Amino acid sequence: xxxxxxxxxxxIIGRSPLLERALNxxxxxxxxxxxxxxxxxxxxxxxxxxxIIHELSIRKxxxxxxxxxxxxxxxxxxxxxxxxxxxxxxxxxxxxxxxxETVNGGTIFLDEIGEMPLDTxxxxxxxxxxxxxxxxxxxxxLNTDVxxxxxxxxxxxxxxxxxxxxxxxxxxxxxxxxxxxxxHERREDIYMLFRKFSGDFAEKYRxxxxxxxxxxxxxxxxxxxxxxxxxxxxxxxxxxxxxEIKEIDVETLVDLVPHIKxxxxxxxxxxxxxxxxxxxxxxxxxxxxxLEMKSDLSDVKSLIYExxxxxxxxxxxxxxxxxxxxxxxxxVFRKVFDRNVNEVHDEDYPTYDNNRPIILSGKSGSGYxxxxxxxxxxxxxxxxxxxxxxxxxxxxxxxxxxxxxxxISERTLYRKIxxxxxxx
Numbered sequence: 001x002x003x004x005x006x007x008x009x010x011x012i013i014g015r016s017p018l019l020e021r022a023l024n025x026x027x028x029x030x031x032x033x034x035x036x037x038x039x040x041x042x043x044x045x046x047x048x049x050x051x052i053i054h055e056l057s058i059r060k061x062x063x064x065x066x067x068x069x070x071x072x073x074x075x076x077x078x079x080x081x082x083x084x085x086x087x088x089x090x091x092x093x094x095x096x097x098x099x100x101e102t103v104n105g106g107t108i109f110l111d112e113i114g115e116m117p118l119d120t121x122x123x124x125x126x127x128x129x130x131x132x133x134x135x136x137x138x139x140x141x142l143n144t145d146v147x148x149x150x151x152x153x154x155x156x157x158x159x160x161x162x163x164x165x166x167x168x169x170x171x172x173x174x175x176x177x178x179x180x181x182x183x184h185e186r187r188e189d190i191y192m193l194f195r196k197f198s199g200d201f202a203e204k205y206r207x208x209x210x211x212x213x214x215x216x217x218x219x220x221x222x223x224x225x226x227x228x229x230x231x232x233x234x235x236x237x238x239x240x241x242x243x244e245i246k247e248i249d250v251e252t253l254v255d256l257v258p259h260i261k262x263x264x265x266x267x268x269x270x271x272x273x274x275x276x277x278x279x280x281x282x283x284x285x286x287x288x289x290x291l292e293m294k295s296d297l298s299d300v301k302s303l304i305y306e307x308x309x310x311x312x313x314x315x316x317x318x319x320x321x322x323x324x325x326x327x328x329x330x331x332v333f334r335k336v337f338d339r340n341v342n343e344v345h346d347e348d349y350p351t352y353d354n355n356r357p358i359i360l361s362g363k364s365g366s367g368y369x370x371x372x373x374x375x376x377x378x379x380x381x382x383x384x385x386x387x388x389x390x391x392x393x394x395x396x397x398x399x400x401x402x403x404x405x406x407x408i409s410e411r412t413l414y415r416k417i418x419x420x421x422x423x424x
Contacts, residue, residue, distance in 0.1 A: 003023050003024060003027070006023060006027060006052065006056075007023070010048060010052055010055075012045075012048065013189065013192050013196050014186055014188075014189035014192060015188060015189065016181060016185070016186035016188055016189050018179075018185055018186065019180075019181055019186055022049065022178050022179060022180050022181065023049075025176065026049050026052045026053050026178055027052070027056060029176045029178075030052065030053045030055075030056035030057045031056070031058070032057075033057075034175045034176050035128060035148050035149070035172060035173050035175045036050075036149045036150070036173075036175070036176045037113075037150050037151070037152070037156075037173045037176070037178070038050065038149065038150070038152075038177075039152055039177060039178070039179050040151075040153065040181070040182065041226075042227070042228065042230075043183075043228030043229055044181070044183065044228045044229060045180060046111065046151040046153075046180055047109060049178060049180060050064075050066065050109040050149040051064065053107070054106075054107040054147075054149070057107070057147070059105065059107055059147060062106035062107075063102070063105070063106035063107075064103075064106055064107045064108075065099055065103050065106070065107075065108055065109070066111060067080075067081075067108065067109065067110055068112055069110055069111065069113055069114075069115045070111075070112035070115035071112075074117045077116070077120050078120055078123065078136050079092075079096065079098065079136050080098060080099065081120065081123070081124075082100055082101075082123060082133050082134065082135055083095070083098030083100075083135040083136065084136035084137055085136065085137040085138045087137070088135075088136050088137020088138070089136065089137065092136075095135075098135065100127060100133055100144045101142065101144060103146055104145055104146060105145055105146070106146060106147070107146070107147045107149060108146050108147070108148055108149070109149045109150075109151065110124075110148060110149070110150045110151070111150075111151045112152065112153070113150040113151065113173065114152045114153075114156055114159050114165060118164070118165075121169050124148075124169065125166065125168060125169045125172060127144065127146070127148075128148060128169075128172050128173070129172070131143050131144055131145060148173070150173045156170050156174075157170070157400075158400055158401075182225070182409075183225040183229055183231075183232060184223075184224045185409065187221050190220055190221050190225075190232070191212070191221065193232055194212065194220065194232065194236055195209075195211075197232065197233045197236040197237070198210045198211070198236050201236065201240045202240070205240075208246050209240075210236070210239055210240050210243055210246050210247075210248055211246060211247050211248070212247070212248050212249075213247060213248065213249045213250070215249065215250045216248050216249055216252075216253045219253060219254075219260065220232075220253075220260070223260050224407070235257055235260075238256065239253070239256055239257070242256050243256065292387075381420070384420070385420045385422065387406065388402070388406065388413070388416055388417065388420065388422060391403075391405045391406050392417075392422070399413055399414070
């Protein structure tokens with residue numbers, strides 16, 4: 001079955017190379033009985049991939065069930081999955097079959113597998129290795145033939161290092177990994193999805209579908225979409241209800257969805273690299289660097305004003321500085337600074353009051369030590385390298401956390417570390 005027919009059958013919209021790679025992997029693994037681990041952010045549609053695997057497999061005529069491991073309390077998850085005997089615990093008034101028993105011959109999709117308790121992980125590992133399990137409160141070994149497809153939106157390797165996930169289970173589940181790309185990694189698909197959702201809403205409620213002006217289209221393509229496809233669909237429905245004019249411009253978009261500016265990334269003329277994520281991710285790193293630089297400049301400004309206030313100095317008139325010919329602003333500032341200090345102290349080596357702060361000390365009556373101008377690093381590559389080093393240092397070389405801090409994928413971070421030869 002080709003990818004286009006798979007997209008049509010399961011209602012998948014998009015032409016992103018990353019999306020098609022994930023779909024191709026799902027189609028190829030479907031005909032086997034191998035365990036599959038689907039990875040991706042919340043809201044990217046991981047359950048759709050599990051259904052593709054089931055519907056294209058030899059188990060398609062048997063049961064399929066999706067279970068959210070994070071939504072089941074730890075005290076009852078063993079009973080839900082493996083069943084229990086009558087009287088095995090308080091409230092067990094009857095025996096009960098678990099999902100692995102009722103879905104025998106079918107497929108179980110275990111979402112948020114990283115939230116599964118450690119003892120339950122041990123039971124799951126036994127099923128994956130031998131097909132055997134025990135009901136809660138029973139000593140009778142039962143058998144099941146179930147294919148397991150697991151999914152997670154967290155880094156399971158970090159969970160392993162923290163002692164919260166079994167390493168042997170991870171490798172057993174991760175026989176065939178599938179990574180579903182986040183929406184911001186599928187920039188070319190965003191407007192296609194927007195049109196699909198607006199058309200569905202208009203058909204359902206018999207209204208006109210909304211459209212976007214070119215600038216508004218560019219804005220939604222620049223937004224990071226932390227909630228992914230789920231967030232995009234909710235926004236389309238909100239705009240469809242609230243917009244008075246069906247062609248939505250930037251002003252209307254920002255007015256109805258104000259938070260869309262909070263994670264909007266800068267672009268140059270609206271030009272993006274449609275073939276990959278690197279240009280987008282690099283702009284995000286640079287944007288974060290500029291924000292940090294702005295914060296540093298504010299701190300320096302506050303420090304200067306505090307020094308001036310504590311030493312009873314005066315700042316030069318800014319308007320006068322602009323009219324000065326032949327002087328840089330910092331040179332004029334130093335002249336005013338020297339004048340202020342010389343007015344306060346008459347001798348070359350004065351005796352200062354202990355309660356008065358000293359910020360400069362001259363070696364002669366003629367002035368102060370000469371300053372050295374340090375060339376500012378303006379290379380974008382150096383800025384990126386510096387930001388990556390800071391993020392890695394902040395999180396003790398935990399690359400997943402560093403990538404989240406920088407707002408990029410682990411794949412991009414690994415490539416940048418290798419490209420800039422950053423040591424571990």
